[in-house]
Amino acid sequence: KAGVTQTPRYLIKTRGQQVTLSCSPISGHRSVSWYQQTPGQGLQFLFEYFSETQRNKGNFPGRFSGRQFSNSRSEMNVSTLELGDSALYLCASSWTGGNTEAFFGQGTRLTVV
């Protein structure tokens, strides 16, 4: 059974650019969540999508957005990149059943220069 797949694994972008990250969940999972991990702030929740709808949102500026497609794949977009956006971005998929367990992808390491 394939795990959670994130692409690309590494990205280098310049300040002011925008970036799109992709996440393919485990087959059958309908919920995809995104997290940002930095040394200073730790792991912080960005947002969660379920059945193509954003269900929960963390405390990030509007430059951070996402969407989910009908096959449950999700994309996250960051516009007008800032140096502080450099981080490991992790997505997690879960079934959202009774004993929901979140499985994480390998992450995308974004460096903004």
Add this chain to the structure above:
Amino acid sequence: ELKVEQNPLFLSMQEGKNYTIYCNYSTTSDRLYWYRQDPGKSLESLFVLLSNGAVKQEGRLMASLDTKARLSTLHITAAVHDLSATYFCAVGLNFGNEKLTFGTGTRLTIIP
């Protein structure tokens, strides 16, 4: 707002010793998770604890949950070098809300 505190932040221990990592959280919760992260890698799920008094064990690791005290522990028995990693606890509020609030992590180093 849910807050999750882990301690210690850093733990250096000798092989063969036992130790415990603590995870306190501020709000009643349905579920608590423990994850392991190796440097530069993603999060590996270790345990899911869903009820008061839940105890799960895998190898040298054992996790427990006390929802009344809002406390979970991760106990390491007879540590070996392979257990060196950062361990996170994460708390979810209710089913259907997938947001997890993570603790700060405990960086565990096992010294031969």
